[in-house]
Amino acid sequence: MSDKVAVPVLLEANELMSIRGERTLFSDLQLRVQAGEIWQIEGPNGAGKSSLLRILAGLLPAQAGSVSFQQQLISEDREAYYQNLLFIGHKAGVKPELTAIENLEFYAAVQGVELKETPYELLAKVGLVGLEDIPAQGLSAGQQRRIALARLWLTQASLWILDEPFTALDVEGIALLHARFAEHLKAGGAIILTSHQELITEFYQVQALRLRYQH
Amino acid sequence: MWRWLHPYAKPEATFALNQKLIPWFAIPGLVLVIVSFVWGLAFAPPDYQQGESYRIIFVHVPSAMWAMGFYVGMAIAGVIALVWQIRTAELAILAIAPVGAVLTFISLFTGAIWGQPMWGTWWVWDARLTAQLILLFLYLGVMALYVAFEDERAGAKAASILAIVGVINIPIIHYSVYWWNTLHQKSTVTRAITRLEAPSIAPEMLWPLLVSILAMLLVCAALVLMRLNNEILRREIHRPWALQHLGISFATTDGEQSGKQENKKDQKGGADAV
Amino acid sequence: MLQANPVSAWKVFKQIIQRDIRVASRQRSDLLNPLIFLLIVVTLFPLGVGPGPDILGRIAPGVIWVSALLSSMLGLERLFRDDFRDGALEQMLLLPVPVEISVFAKIVVHWLLTAVPVLVITPLLALLMNLPIQAWGVLWLTLLLGTPVLSAAGAIGVALTVSLNKGGALLSLLLLPLLIPLLIFATAAVEAAVVGVSPAGPLALIGAFMVLSITLAPFAVKAGLRVSVN
Amino acid sequence: MQFDSWQAFINMGGYGIYVWSSFAGTFLCLGLLALEATWRRSILVREATKQAARAERILRARAAKKQAARKN
Numbered sequence: 001m002s003d004k005v006a007v008p009v010l011l012e013a014n015e016l017m018s019i020r021g022e023r024t025l026f027s028d029l030q031l032r033v034q035a036g037e038i039w040q041i042e043g044p045n046g047a048g049k050s051s052l053l054r055i056l057a058g059l060l061p062a063q064a065g066s067v068s069f070q071q072q073l074i075s076e077d078r079e080a081y082y083q084n085l086l087f088i089g090h091k092a093g094v095k096p097e098l099t100a101i102e103n104l105e106f107y108a109a110v111q112g113v114e115l116k117e118t119p120y121e122l123l124a125k126v127g128l129v130g131l132e133d134i135p136a137q138g139l140s141a142g143q144q145r146r147i148a149l150a151r152l153w154l155t156q157a158s159l160w161i162l163d164e165p166f167t168a169l170d171v172e173g174i175a176l177l178h179a180r181f182a183e184h185l186k187a188g189g190a191i192i193l194t195s196h197q198e199l200i201t202e203f204y205q206v207q208a209l210r211l212r213y214q215h
Numbered sequence: 216m217w218r219w220l221h222p223y224a225k226p227e228a229t230f231a232l233n234q235k236l237i238p239w240f241a242i243p244g245l246v247l248v249i250v251s252f253v254w255g256l257a258f259a260p261p262d263y264q265q266g267e268s269y270r271i272i273f274v275h276v277p278s279a280m281w282a283m284g285f286y287v288g289m290a291i292a293g294v295i296a297l298v299w300q301i302r303t304a305e306l307a308i309l310a311i312a313p314v315g316a317v318l319t320f321i322s323l324f325t326g327a328i329w330g331q332p333m334w335g336t337w338w339v340w341d342a343r344l345t346a347q348l349i350l351l352f353l354y355l356g357v358m359a360l361y362v363a364f365e366d367e368r369a370g371a372k373a374a375s376i377l378a379i380v381g382v383i384n385i386p387i388i389h390y391s392v393y394w395w396n397t398l399h400q401k402s403t404v405t406r407a408i409t410r411l412e413a414p415s416i417a418p419e420m421l422w423p424l425l426v427s428i429l430a431m432l433l434v435c436a437a438l439v440l441m442r443l444n445n446e447i448l449r450r451e452i453h454r455p456w457a458l459q460h461l462g463i464s465f466a467t468t469d470g471e472q473s474g475k476q477e478n479k480k481d482q483k484g485g486a487d488a489v
Numbered sequence: 490m491l492q493a494n495p496v497s498a499w500k501v502f503k504q505i506i507q508r509d510i511r512v513a514s515r516q517r518s519d520l521l522n523p524l525i526f527l528l529i530v531v532t533l534f535p536l537g538v539g540p541g542p543d544i545l546g547r548i549a550p551g552v553i554w555v556s557a558l559l560s561s562m563l564g565l566e567r568l569f570r571d572d573f574r575d576g577a578l579e580q581m582l583l584l585p586v587p588v589e590i591s592v593f594a595k596i597v598v599h600w601l602l603t604a605v606p607v608l609v610i611t612p613l614l615a616l617l618m619n620l621p622i623q624a625w626g627v628l629w630l631t632l633l634l635g636t637p638v639l640s641a642a643g644a645i646g647v648a649l650t651v652s653l654n655k656g657g658a659l660l661s662l663l664l665l666p667l668l669i670p671l672l673i674f675a676t677a678a679v680e681a682a683v684v685g686v687s688p689a690g691p692l693a694l695i696g697a698f699m700v701l702s703i704t705l706a707p708f709a710v711k712a713g714l715r716v717s718v719n
Numbered sequence: 720m721q722f723d724s725w726q727a728f729i730n731m732g733g734y735g736i737y738v739w740s741s742f743a744g745t746f747l748c749l750g751l752l753a754l755e756a757t758w759r760r761s762i763l764v765r766e767a768t769k770q771a772a773r774a775e776r777i778l779r780a781r782a783a784k785k786q787a788a789r790k791n
Contacts, residue, residue: 021366022450059582060719061300083493083585091576097515098508109504110584112494135515158491189491252742257720257728268734274745297712317748324748325741332737352666359662363653372716373649377663380645380709384667387698391670398677434749441756445763452767461764463771 007034008070010159010190011056016065018051025051026211029065035158038181038191040199043211049194050090050163052211056192057087057161069159083112086157088165092148096137100128100147103136108154119154126150127173142168149173152180160184162193226447227456229303233440233447234460240440244433251427259423271329273424277431279322279343282350283385285315285435289357290382293375303447305371308378309361310443314435316354322347342396346389353381498586505581505594506601512571513602519567524606527560531614542619549618550628550679554672556614557607557632558639562661565643568599569651569714578651579718588714589707596640596706604636620683627682627692631675634695638671641706648713671698 010033017027025048033039041049054060056067058074058081067074074081094103100123108115123132126146128139136144145168152160166174181191182204199206255273262269289311296304326344327337338344357374364370451457458464513520534552535545572578581591611632615625646664650656678691722728731738 054719057583059579059715061715079585079587082583083495084491085583087580087583089576089579091574091579093576093580095508095512095571095577096575097512102508102511106504106508107580110496110501110586112496112585114494156491156493158493187491256738256742257722260721261732266734267732268737270731270734270738271741274741278745314752317752321745321748324744328737328741328744332734349666349669352662356659356663356666359659360649363650363655363659369652369716369719373713376645376709376712376716377649381667383705384670387670388666391673395673395677438749438752438756441753441760445756445759448760448763452763453770458767458771461767463764463768464775 007036008188009034011067011069011192012071013056013067014065016052016055016067017063018048018055018060019063020048020051027064031056031209033159033190033192035188035190036185037207038185038193038199038204039207039209041192041194041209041211044213047211047213049211053087053161053163053192053194054089057085057089058082059087059089084158085161086111086151086155086159087161088148088151089163092145094136094144094147096144097135099133099135100139100150101132103147104150104154107151111155111157113154113156115154119150122150122153123147125153126176142170142173145169146173149177152177152184158189160189160191160193162191164194164196166195166197225301225303226306226451230444230447230451230457230460233444237437237440237444240433240437244430244437247426247430248434251423251430254423255427259420260417262420265333268329268332269420271325272420273427275322275325275329276424277428278318278325279347280428281431281435282315282319282322282347284432285311285318285439286350286353286378286385287382289315290378293378296371296375297379302368303443305368305375306446306450307439307443308357308371308374309446310439312354312358312361312374314438314442316351316358318431318435319347319351319354323351340396342393345396346392349388349392350385353385357381493585496585498590501584501586502590502594505591506598509595509598510602513598519564520602520606523560523564523603524610526563527556527607527614528610530556530559531617534618545619546621546683549615549620550624550676550683551672552618553611553614553620553628554631554635554675554679557636558665558668558672560607561603561636561639561643562664564603565599565647565660565664566651566657568595568640568644568647569717570647570656573651573717578714582714582718588711592644592707592710592714593703596637596644596703596710599644600637600640604632604640607636608632620679623685624679624682627688628679630692631678631695634692634699635671635675637699638695638702639668641702642667645706645709645713648710648717650717651714652717671695674698 011031012033013029013031015027016029016031018025029052031039041052043049051060055062058067058078069081069084072080093107095106098106101118101120104119104122105115108119118132120132123129126149128143128146128150131139131143136147139147149165149169165177169177184191185204251273256270259270261267289308292304292307292311295301296308323344326341326347330339330341330344331337357378360377361370361374364373448457448461531552534548538544538548569578572581581595582588584591608629611629612625615628620628642664646660647656649663650660653659674691674694678688678695681688681691729735729739
């Protein structure tokens with residue numbers, strides 16, 4: 001906090017290459033994400049955006065290259081990395097049999113976040129007031145998505161990797177998310193995300209990584 | 216740098232090596248097959264208990280033995296594929312499994328035929344046959360899992376894991392099946408085959424048997440190498456080296472290589488920061 | 490700077506167990522169906538081979554164990570399938586504890602939810618099959634020691650097939666051959682008890698299988714899940 | 720040589736059918752494997768030849784087009 005000159009590098013990817021089937025998605029990809037930065041991965045469908053996010057999260061092995069978090073290869077110390085990572089993928093990980101509250105409480109507990117009280121207020125904030133204790137399968141896709149995104153308020157992870165966080169959200173929800181992003185970046189966190197929409201916001205500067213579709 | 220060049224340099228080298236090795240396995244293998252079969256069929260003395268029917272041993276035992284051996288080989292390929300992520304090892308699983316399964320089938324088939332004069336029935340739940348039957352299921356499982364995946368590399372990894380789990384399990388299965396067999400043993404004839412394979416077997420029978428075992432190994436190794444090269448070729452068919460190797464002329468203009476699908480695996484700059 | 494609190498493995502273990510029991514309690518039919526299947530299959534045998542108590546008692550150990558194996562195949566998929574569909578599996582791989590811990594928790598939960606009910610109805614099965622009373626205890630013991638093997642080995646199979654659409658039949662093809670030793674020693678133990686011989690040998694072996702499978706399976710499951718989740 | 724006559728060799732002391740059918744089955748299985756491998760290979764070669772020829776045609780057509788454009 002005292003030394004503002006050297007911004008710590010959170011995530012660093014070197015010479016990444018990914019091949020799905022017979023097609024090379026990308027090769028020699030470099031990425032350096034510093035604290036306070038938000039990166040948007042752009043590109044057409046099938047260019048490998050989701051694959052890149054999954055490689056960065058350590059879910060998918062890269063054909064070549066390395067990913068390190070705070071100068072430590074993620075394959076060497078997964079637990080330390082995952083303590084500081086929040087990944088919300090295409091499938092959000094919300095159990096449909098459980099209520100919004102139960103889902104959130106589970107993820108808070110396994111991520112080491114102490115909940116002082118039942119997160120009614122938070123759920124109200126994300127627009128789920130009155131739906132807190134209905135099993136998630138009774139909610140709409142957008143509402144289920146909101147449960148997953150509510151985790152953004154219940155985490156101490158410094159790096160967020162989010163696959164299409166804005167899908168199925170209304171204008172209000174999007175604005176809320178932007179505000180939360182800004183807050184996170186200000187606190188020294190970093191975000192990597194994919195989105196179909198242009199991220200236009202006055203809150204922060206977006207860095208872009210463009211993937212081309214390769215045949 | 217080396218790490219990512221490694222897997223792509225590899226298939227080409229393996230292919231060329233296999234191409235050289237195949238005749239070295241196939242020709243001595245075929246010669247030894249003829250030698251051992253003529254020796255076993257015509258010159259080895261008949262068994263004092265089973266008469267001439269015991270001669271089935273010269274195909275039954277080698278196939279049963281290598282059915283097991285190739286499974287172990289497949290599991291080793293699986294370990295290599297998982298630990299070092301070598302593509303050729305993944306393809307090797309696909310090359311070995313059908314050969315191993317056919318060997319298992321041969322050992323079951325010849326075992327059943329042997330059973331007819333021995334026990335008067337085509338199938339007896341004899342320990343050896345039962346264990347081979349389970350081995351056949353294990354092979355089928357590996358092959359079925361491999362092809363069930365849409366992404367071939369995922370299929371290869373899954374099959375590798377299964378092969379390794381299977382190879383840990385094989386001794387347990389064997390032990391349990393033999394134990395089960397002695398527990399339920401009703402007739403003494405079943406031990407006849409086991410007796411033949413004991414070290415007390417007469418040298419006049421043992422030598423042709425050993426030769427037939429070696430012959431079977433060489434022939435099946437040649438088959439595996441042929442299949443492996445086919446698998447390599449199938450995946451690399453559009454690359455210049457493969458075409459060159461097959462003697463197919465292909466056009467090149469300003470470094471643009473022919474072939475419908477250009478796998479630009481070595482192309483740089485798939486992504487750029489804006 | 491953001492600083493995350495470390496999480497203890499034990500806490501994650503407990504949380505997963507708690508959550509899965511809660512999930513299961515809201516879809517009870519999933520748990521009940523394999524159990525009913527087991528009962529029906531065991532009922533079919535007397536109808537198929539005749540109700541003579543002698544023959545029933547003789548084949549009882551095998552019938553009960555084979556039925557238990559088959560019914561366990563029915564319920565195995567739920568070990569990871571739902572989690573795979575809704576993304577909870579992915580999140581499980583991203584927990585800040587070794588994946589083996591979470592996998593072990595999943596295996597334990599599966600055992601609690603599927604094997605314990607079987608253990609409860611075992612006397613009923615033994616009764617239906619006319620198993621001599623002196624072997625009831627041993628049958629129960631073999632199930633107690635053997636069902637963890639089913640859950641652990643099953644987890645490997647499910648981890649490998651969970652991403653496939655047609656995984657169900659394949660799962661049985663992969664698993665049943667691997668479970669043959671268990672079947673052999675379990676039935677042998679019960680048969681020994683029926684004829685009044687000490688079943689200690691096969692029981693000890695089943696115990697060894699149990700230890701072996703629950704210590705090694707999490708590693709294979711982890712590798713399998715990594716393949717399936719991508 | 721254990722057998723006095725060709726006939727005796729074929730007959731195998733009455734077990735001829737068993738012995739010879741096992742050997743024949745073994746040869747058949749392994750032979751089929753070998754045949755399948757060579758057949759696969761020839762298909763691969765044929766496909767590769769076709770593709771290479773197709774690619775060459777495309778290139779030639781492209782070059783011709785370029786030339787025509789230059790003339791105009």
